[in-house]
Amino acid sequence: MKALYLATTLALATAGSGIAWAQNAAAATTPAPDASLTVTFEQIEMPEGQILLSLYDNEAAHDAGGKPVRAAMAKVEGKTVSVVFEGLAPGRYAIKAFHDVDGDGKMKTNPFGMPLEPFAFSNNAKPVGGPARWEAASFDVPVGASETRIAIQ
Structure with a gap:
């Protein structure tokens, strides 16, 4: 049970950081307002x-x-x-x-x-x-x- 909890937590943390990375990458490529x-x-x-x-x-x-x-x-x-x-x-x-x-x-x-x-x-x-x-x-x-x-x- 403990191993399943740890694996689920790591999977969610990795998925969350992937989303944050995608948002940051999109922001980095979006030109600043002129x-x-x-x-x-x-x-x-x-x-x-x-x-x-x-x-x-x-x-x-x-x-x-x-x-x-x-x-x-x-x-x-x-x-x-x-x-x-x-x-x-x-x-x-x-x-x-x-x-x-x-x-x-x-x-x-x-x-x-x-x-x-x-x-x-x-x-x-x-x-x-x-x-x-x-x-x-x-x-x-x-x-x-x-x-x-x-x-x-």
């Missing part, structure tokens, strides 16, 4: 140059000048310009951008480090003693398509 984000810059005063932007997915990188998860450049030819990021993981993001009016790929600053070219942050967050912080600039990107609008200052 998100896309359209970023539209508005109120562009000078229809020339390009918008350079960086997309961050964490506070440490955003606030400490770390590496963005994505970066893009969009040629300016009017009062608005859009950039689309595909294949993002749903989550929290923040954007830093500037209007490179002269097209040299660098933000022009005065001798004190103050920007001389228009710039902006997601949520239209305002700079306070430096670039806007993650807390003010971050926003959620859900599964599927989403959009954010940013006014270039």
Whole structure:
């Protein structure tokens, strides 16, 4: 009787782990949900140059000048310009951008480090003693398509 109980218990345990393994294997092969984000810059005063932007997915990188998860450049030819990021993981993001009016790929600053070219942050967050912080600039990107609008200052 004891041997039958042990054999039945092992058989059930093995069958159960086989089911769990099959579920885990299915989950491993199922692609993660994708998100896309359209970023539209508005109120562009000078229809020339390009918008350079960086997309961050964490506070440490955003606030400490770390590496963005994505970066893009969009040629300016009017009062608005859009950039689309595909294949993002749903989550929290923040954007830093500037209007490179002269097209040299660098933000022009005065001798004190103050920007001389228009710039902006997601949520239209305002700079306070430096670039806007993650807390003010971050926003959620859900599964599927989403959009954010940013006014270039």
